[in-house]
Every structure is written in structure tokens, then in C-alpha cells.
Amino acid sequence: MKRLLKKSASLVVVVIIVMALWQMLSIKVNDTTVMPGPVFIWEESFPSLAYFNGSNTPDRTQALAVIMSHLIPTLLRALIGLVFGITLGFLYGLYSHYYAAVRISSIVVLKILRNIPLLALIPLFLHWFGGHEFGNYVYIVFAVFIVVSTNTYDAVLNVPVTLINLGRTLSMRKPQIYKSIIFPYIIPEMIGSLRNVFGLIWAFVLAAEYISAQSGLGYMINRSYLHTNMGQLVFFMLLFMLLGMSTYLLFNRYTKSLTTWATTE
Amino acid sequence: MGNHRIAFVFFAAFSFLLFHGCSGESDETEVDKLKTVRFGMLPYGDHSYAIIGVKKGWFNEVGINLEYKAIKIEEVVPSLKNKTLDICSTPPGVLIPSYENAPDLRMFVFGDVFQGYAILVKSDSEYKSVADFVNEGLSSEEALQEAAKQLKGKTFTYPSETAIQPFIDLVLNKGGLERADVESLVIDDPLTVNAMRRGQADFQTSGVPSRITLQKEGFRPIISAIDLVKAARPSPESKELSSVFHDGWATSKTYYEEEYATILRLASVNFRITRFMNDNQSEAIALHMPYLTEITGQPFSAEDGKIIYEDLNPFFSFEDQRPWFHDDSEPLYYKHLYGRIIKDFVNQGAFPNNVPTVDDVIFADDIYKELERLSASSEKKIKLLGTKTLSDDDKVTFEKVKHYHSIYNYYDSDRLASDIISDL
Numbered sequence: 273m274k275r276l277l278k279k280s281a282s283l284v285v286v287v288i289i290v291m292a293l294w295q296m297l298s299i300k301v302n303d304t305t306v307m308p309g310p311v312f313i314w315e316e317s318f319p320s321l322a323y324f325n326g327s328n329t330p331d332r333t334q335a336l337a338v339i340m341s342h343l344i345p346t347l348l349r350a351l352i353g354l355v356f357g358i359t360l361g362f363l364y365g366l367y368s369h370y371y372a373a374v375r376i377s378s379i380v381v382l383k384i385l386r387n388i389p390l391l392a393l394i395p396l397f398l399h400w401f402g403g404h405e406f407g408n409y410v411y412i413v414f415a416v417f418i419v420v421s422t423n424t425y426d427a428v429l430n431v432p433v434t435l436i437n438l439g440r441t442l443s444m445r446k447p448q449i450y451k452s453i454i455f456p457y458i459i460p461e462m463i464g465s466l467r468n469v470f471g472l473i474w475a476f477v478l479a480a481e482y483i484s485a486q487s488g489l490g491y492m493i494n495r496s497y498l499h500t501n502m503g504q505l506v507f508f509m510l511l512f513m514l515l516g517m518s519t520y521l522l523f524n525r526y527t528k529s530l531t532t533w534a535t536t537e
Numbered sequence: 538m539g540n541h542r543i544a545f546v547f548f549a550a551f552s553f554l555l556f557h558g559c560s561g562e563s564d565e566t567e568v569d570k571l572k573t574v575r576f577g578m579l580p581y582g583d584h585s586y587a588i589i590g591v592k593k594g595w596f597n598e599v600g601i602n603l604e605y606k607a608i609k610i611e612e613v614v615p616s617l618k619n620k621t622l623d624i625c626s627t628p629p630g631v632l633i634p635s636y637e638n639a640p641d642l643r644m645f646v647f648g649d650v651f652q653g654y655a656i657l658v659k660s661d662s663e664y665k666s667v668a669d670f671v672n673e674g675l676s677s678e679e680a681l682q683e684a685a686k687q688l689k690g691k692t693f694t695y696p697s698e699t700a701i702q703p704f705i706d707l708v709l710n711k712g713g714l715e716r717a718d719v720e721s722l723v724i725d726d727p728l729t730v731n732a733m734r735r736g737q738a739d740f741q742t743s744g745v746p747s748r749i750t751l752q753k754e755g756f757r758p759i760i761s762a763i764d765l766v767k768a769a770r771p772s773p774e775s776k777e778l779s780s781v782f783h784d785g786w787a788t789s790k791t792y793y794e795e796e797y798a799t800i801l802r803l804a805s806v807n808f809r810i811t812r813f814m815n816d817n818q819s820e821a822i823a824l825h826m827p828y829l830t831e832i833t834g835q836p837f838s839a840e841d842g843k844i845i846y847e848d849l850n851p852f853f854s855f856e857d858q859r860p861w862f863h864d865d866s867e868p869l870y871y872k873h874l875y876g877r878i879i880k881d882f883v884n885q886g887a888f889p890n891n892v893p894t895v896d897d898v899i900f901a902d903d904i905y906k907e908l909e910r911l912s913a914s915s916e917k918k919i920k921l922l923g924t925k926t927l928s929d930d931d932k933v934t935f936e937k938v939k940h941y942h943s944i945y946n947y948y949d950s951d952r953l954a955s956d957i958i959s960d961l
Contacts, residue, residue: 303734305731305734305754306731306734306735320834320835320836321834323830323831323833323834323835323836324831324834325831326827326828326830326831327830328827328830328836395611398611398612398615399615399618399619400619401615401619401621404619404621484609484611484612486606486607492834494609495580495832495833495834495835496834497727498580498726498727498746498833499727499746499747499750499833499834499835500727500728500730500731500747500750501834501835504834
């Protein structure tokens, strides 16, 4: 408990120092359209989000309600993208080694498709799905799938052949080799990969919402960008930073126990 | 137990995805007697005015349930092409250059004249406006030339979107300049604002949101679309027509043909709204600006509404639009204006294979003239029915006929009048 309090206190001090430096820099620049400071963000930009509710005046309570109402679809898109993308990606990466037919298709999926920049796919998805919500989900799931399937494929490839041969020597059949050797071996590498995915998911969701969504934080960012509202844009940057950090901490907390046996530096 | 929980969560997530991704936005059991029309509007003052009709219940009144949403400009063509939307409010500069890839799309009714483009400069800069030169004793044309010449060798920032390119070329042309004579800084519309704020550019032009943002911060226009269009001649050869265009509603040719009655009803509501915007400006602004605030996340006051309605894109009623479709001595006659716009896009290389004619992309003239025909026909029938003794049911219908006639819904007015006459 003492350690936790000490850690929290250090964090608070760091945050205060950063905020103070930022505020000093914004005073030096003296132009909120270029470098809005934390005070300006709190007093002007954050309450101005109430306009997304059709409000006539800036209001923090309404702004908070607006953020929550748009955060929910963003979180939902992220969750669905993660669940389906990770499941499909993991299974595909795994079965690429298990079945020859899937291995052949991996030449296209893992060697060609993975090299297409995901941002470049957005206009294509826009034209294919015409801004339909389903298109947003497909894009996010696809983005997660590509990352996870590639990492899974590589993780299985990295399993030492000696271990697999050992299993064969012990008369293990293929499913047993996967269960007893490959799965346990690839977990630390997959944890690392999934940690990346949990960070990248916000970029994928933001990209999908920015171009063609009717709700979500990306939608709000697009509107703020259209009107060059720097204060609102900085606020959203901070919000995404918080989301990313929270995801990272939660992920670490719940996956730590899976790799206690693995050596760490 | 853990496996069941996981399975349940998986199933729930999958079900939600299936439902959420596929379901429509409205509760159809409440409005299943109305024709649902999926409508997209751009988040600008000249494209979101349909909200006035929604809030007044005018779409419902003509049997339409409008499922509306604000969309981005990049979504217009894909959404109409993929039939995700039935109708979009859009400038022609978005549809026309897409003709080769989306030849099915048409404008079918107009609402306003967009004249919001302007060249902006810093308020304390030495650059003079057209008005300044006129005050010095120059003629309008000379003033325009001198104002445009100021761009030579300077940094000029503008977006890459197709709709604004004709205006840019026209301004440069007036000053005897070409693109190579200026330092072009071609960036996203909102980024042109930052370029001006930071002094990275001397001159700027872009869409209305950026113009309003900059003017509120003290930047001033030196050349506007209004300055240019004053010199326009009634001909597609008149380059000045490149500075303005009509905003309106567009659909696919397929939808237009399959839902012709709906198109006529939609057009009638469009005209009802534009008449209201002129006759009851304050009330229209009070209905419109809160929605514009909501979909942009930026405050739009009543004063902003006035500027939008009076300066940037004045709205025209059914009666006021008559010259656009009948008077070829009027510069804004649709064949002159769209002939010019198509020429500009040809010059930009937008049509490598297939150059559209005006009638390939504009059906607004057909709709306007059809409404005129139906208006005359229903007026004749109203006069006739006024002399007849009607049953109680027919009297009720006759009131509807007159009401529909008064709100430009000439299609239903004429149709119902014909029904009564056939009963007699």
C-alpha cells in the first residue's frame, strides 16, 4: 500500500510539472490557435464540446455528457474489433502452420496484404461500404486481424524445431504438440504482440471514425479539425493518451500472471 | 462455468455487431406508412437547411420520413453510388468531376447560390481589396485586375478539392497570372487557416467554415465571388461564372426514375424551406443554427446565420429560381452556369474519356418545369372544383388539394384534384 501511494505521488508530481511547463510554453507562444495551454483547454475548449449537443453555451457538464455519449460507440468499435480481430487473427496464424491449404493462402494474406498501409485502405473501404457502419467494423477487425495473424504466424515459426521434434519423439500427435509445446511457448511473444494491438486499436478506430462514422471520438475530431479548433483537438489528443495508457495498464495487470514463469530482463 | 461465460460474451458481441451493423437508424414501426428517404447533408450552412423542414414536420406532411445524417464531403459520391443514401445535399463540384466513375448521379433541385469563396489576407497587411481600388477611381474590372495582380510571387494557400479550383483559376486569370506565378501551398482546407495564422501564406482561399473562422479572427477578404460574378455574361464562355454555383440535392438516376413522385415531393419541401428562409429569416435561423452547431461542434449564432443567408449563400424560392430555368439572358441560367463548370473541369482533365453534357448531370430543370406544369394543372382543377358541389369526403380532400398547392406539393395537389374530378 505504501509502495502504491509512493508511486501515485510520484506520478502526480510528474503530471503537475508537465502541466506547468506546458502552461509556461503556451504563455510564451501567446496564441491559443497555435499552442493552447492546459488552463485554456479546461476553461474554454473542454466546455465548448457542449456545442456537439446543440447547446448555445459552453458547459462542462454537458461537455462531459457529450464525451461519454461518443466514447461509448468508440469503445464498442474497439471492443468488437479486438474480439473478432484477435480471434480470427490468432486462429488464422495458427492454422497457417497446421493445414497446408491455409498455409498457401497465407502467402497472399500475410506476405502481400500485410504490406498495404492500413490508412491507404480507408478510401477503398469508404467506396466499398459507402459510409455504412458495418464498413467501420470490417475495417477495424481487418486491421487487428492483419497484425495478430502476422504476429501469430511468426511466433509459431520461432518455436525451436528441437522442441517440436522432442514432442514427436514422445509420440505426441499434432494437436498435442500444439497444446503442450507451441501454445505455452508462444504466449510471451503473443502477449507482447497483443500489447501493441491494444495500443494500436485506438489508431484503427480513430481512422475508421474520422472518415466515415456518425458518432465516436474520431467523428468529433474530424469536426474540430474542419473548423481548426486547436483547443478541442489538443483535448482529444489528451483523451486518447489517457485511453491508451489505461488500456496498457489494464492489459499488463491481467496478463502478468500468464508469463510469470518466463524470464524477464 | 467460465467457458459458458466466454461463449455468452462472444455470442452477445456477435449479435450486437449483426444488429448494429445492419439495422437502420429509425424505428420503422412508428413511421411505416411514410416513405423512408435516407438523406445525407454536409455539415455546412448551405447544406444542412433540410433540418428546417424536419423540425417543422414538412417532410412528414408530404408522406416522407427523412432519415437524415451529417456526412463528410468524401462520402457523397460513394454513399449515393452504393445506395447507402438516397439523397445528398451537395455542391455540383463534387458530383460533376466524378462523372466518369459515377455517371448515374444527378442534381435534381437547387436551394441557394454559393458565393462564399474569397481571397483572404491578414487584416494589417498592405494588400488592397477590390472595393479599395474602386474607391481610388478604378472601374470594377480594373479594380479586380489590380487586386488579383497582388498575388504575383506571393504564397497562396488553398485546398486541393475540385470544387474550388475554377474560382482559383479565375482569380489568377483576372490578374493575368497562372499557377506558376504564385507560390502554391496546397493543403487541407482547415490547414490553410493555420498557414495564415502562422504567417506561412500571404493569401488564402477555401470553404466557408475556414472563411468564417479567419474572418472572426480579423482576416479580411480582398476579392470575393460576388466581385467576380458581377461581370459575368450570360454564356458558358463567361469565365466569371466559375466563381459561383448552385447548391442543391442530388440522387442517382435509378432512384430518380423509380421514385419520381418522392423526388417531386422532396423538391416541394425544398422550395417550402427556401421560401420560409426568406420570409421568416429569424425563425429559420433559430431552427437551423442549433443543428449546425450540433453537427459541427462549433457555435453558430443568429448573426452567423444572417451572414450565411445573406452574404455567403442566399437561398432562392421557387418563384425566384424561375430565371435560372427560363431566362437565357440571365447569367445564372442553368445551361450557362453548368456549361461553364463542365468546361472548367474539362480544362482540369477531369474527363479523360467521357465529357458530360449539362443535361447528363442536371435534372433540376426537368423537376422545376414539371412542378410548373403540375402547378398550372392543379390550379385549373382547383378553379373548376370551386364551382362544383362536393360530397363531404371530397370537401376534405379539396382542402388538402388547396393546402398542397400552397406548399409547392403540386404533384399531390394535382393527383388528388384529379381523383375528385373523376368522382364527379
